[in-house]
Amino acid sequence: MKSSLSIETKLPTHGVSVFSQIAALAARYNAVNLWQGAPNYSPDQTLIDSATEAMKAGFNQYSAMTGVATLREALTEKIATLYGTRYDPETEITITAGGSEAIYATIAALVKQGDEVIFFEPAFEVYEPVVRLQGAKPVPIQIPLDRLKIDWNEVAAAVTPRTRMIIVNTPHNPTGIVMEDEDIAALTAITRDSNIIVLADEVYEHVIFDGMEHRSMCRYPELAERSVVVFSLGKTYHVTGWRIGYCVAPADLTSEIRKIHQYLVFSAPTPLQVAVAKEVSRPESYQRLRGFYEQKRDILTQALSTSRFKLRPSHGSFFVLASFDHFSDLNDFDFAKQLLVEKGVGTIPLSVFYGHGAETGMIRLSFCKDDETLREGGRRLSTL
Numbered sequence: 001m002k003s004s005l006s007i008e009t010k011l012p013t014h015g016v017s018v019f020s021q022i023a024a025l026a027a028r029y030n031a032v033n034l035w036q037g038a039p040n041y042s043p044d045q046t047l048i049d050s051a052t053e054a055m056k057a058g059f060n061q062y063s064a065m066t067g068v069a070t071l072r073e074a075l076t077e078k079i080a081t082l083y084g085t086r087y088d089p090e091t092e093i094t095i096t097a098g099g100s101e102a103i104y105a106t107i108a109a110l111v112k113q114g115d116e117v118i119f120f121e122p123a124f125e126v127y128e129p130v131v132r133l134q135g136a137k138p139v140p141i142q143i144p145l146d147r148l149k150i151d152w153n154e155v156a157a158a159v160t161p162r163t164r165m166i167i168v169n170t171p172h173n174p175t176g177i178v179m180e181d182e183d184i185a186a187l188t189a190i191t192r193d194s195n196i197i198v199l200a201d202e203v204y205e206h207v208i209f210d211g212m213e214h215r216s217m218c219r220y221p222e223l224a225e226r227s228v229v230v231f232s233l234g235k236t237y238h239v240t241g242w243r244i245g246y247c248v249a250p251a252d253l254t255s256e257i258r259k260i261h262q263y264l265v266f267s268a269p270t271p272l273q274v275a276v277a278k279e280v281s282r283p284e285s286y287q288r289l290r291g292f293y294e295q296k297r298d299i300l301t302q303a304l305s306t307s308r309f310k311l312r313p314s315h316g317s318f319f320v321l322a323s324f325d326h327f328s329d330l331n332d333f334d335f336a337k338q339l340l341v342e343k344g345v346g347t348i349p350l351s352v353f354y355g356h357g358a359e360t361g362m363i364r365l366s367f368c369k370d371d372e373t374l375r376e377g378g379r380r381l382s383t384l
């Protein structure tokens, strides 16, 4: 059916995302899934049991708009232990429907028409359209693909009196880079004495490798007082479908974010919040993630060691970039399609992480998969 209404789209340059297109093709070719940033293994049985118990115990209605109190309290303790800042569970922590909702609510609450928002490309696909929906101007800064390092001089030069927000993401999807001391120092210097809010997307906080430390904005008082920091319980507990995340921010910022959150979803799923609260209080539940995913990265790297791909170093996140432009002239979308059709492997063309497309010569591989999938994907890609 088609309506007879005239509709002016609010996102004229966005169609159905390439992720959905790849998903459809991957299903058609029964492809090995190295494209999606969601695990293909189950969460701990204790978590599933806790969720079932919570439902049986009657936690089936809306929670407090701000989130289940025991979960917010457990998160206060966790953040204080890990990053040394004590966020008030009443006024500074909000449980959201995934990290994605926290990002949406933060931008919608704090960015106005005419504002400018700086972020780094390649970028998680949610930032740009959400900035645009506020009537604000997205200001993408390119991360050079040969160096994979943010050029902070370029950031400083892009700041104008209209800059309202800088969005950072560490560990970074899709490149696997992580912020280091010099990045924190540069961000601090650029935002000092300004009215710029930092939106820190830290959903991969525990997925960091090679002995590196996660530099959360929560750690640095000068940054923390201007930052909204977003986390994902879905990513941490292998339950991305539960749609559960949170953001922390000073009380005045949080109060604005909650005004949007209450009209978007009001509250995140109650029994799932109750279940996750128990896990958050057990540090081993997230401490083991680092080794778990480092091993997966290494299995995929090993499986591709005799392939023609050149892998870029990934120090965190679920992802690693692979270049192919030294042996194929195809653009990255057609190349990813070729891998699907001819090799039965689903990957993501890197250009989808750019608002206006890009010639990248790279694909993104996801290693949050069981070991057999990683080995089979690597084997198939090595036959190219």
Ligand SMILES: Cc1ncc(COP(=O)(O)O)c(C=O)c1O
Residues within 6 Å of the ligand: 037, 097, 098, 099, 100, 101, 124, 169, 172, 173, 201, 203, 231, 232, 233, 234, 235, 240, 244, 245
């Ligand atoms: C960088 C980044 N931020 C945020 C999210 C969203 O997290 P959630 O699934 O909790 O909404 C993702 C999910 O892929 C991501 O990669």
